[in-house]
Amino acid sequence: MPNAGYKQFCPVAMAAEILCTRWTVLVIRELIAGSTRFNDLRRGVPKMSRTLLAQRLRELEEQGIVARRAIPGDRIHSEYRLTDAGRDLLPVVEAFGRWGQKWVESRISLRNLDPSLLMWDMRRNIDPAPLPPRRAVVQFRYPELPPAQRDFWMVVEPSGEVDLCSDDPGFEVDLMVTTDLRTMTAIWMGLTTVRAERARIAFDGDGAIAARMQTWLGLSPFATAERAAS
Structure with a gap:
């Protein structure tokens, strides 16, 4: 961690020296969310450089917050x-x-749109229970984005395992959801609902899966948090 510090014995100051460097809390957020591999951590902080992520992980390891372990059978x-x-x-x-969800004005939050991060977060929080007891494939399309960022496939296995693909995995698509990125992000954040945005969403495929979208959709862990009055 930087050597400058606050030069205060206060526990708040001491904790801030460790936690308040750029990206650190977000790296911890990803670890709490269950990411353990370097590349998975990067998917949760896509605008963070590999070098800086490696540095923050080393610093957290030095502070006893993170432990690095070898993966059996993987020497690299x-x-x-x-x-x-x-x-x-x-x-x-x-x-x-909770504080950010309550007090940060939603129009400010929705300036920071990122399709890869949104889909990665949705994948982590999806609820397979309302989906059919077989492999279910949902394709999300954001027509306003460049071709390389336009399509994502969520593949939900009967075991409950969920895979996110940015290239066509080759499975039959059960449901295609076409909408704009801002609308999908607002739904994920809990600022609105699928029903409220129905005019902005086009469904093509299994009507039962479409009808239950709000129940299986992976929302933000803070989607139900209280929001301050405007």
């Missing part, structure tokens, strides 16, 4: 897991999220 890659000290940060990260 490691996995990163929170220590007891790191897991104790769960309520801190949750408080950050």
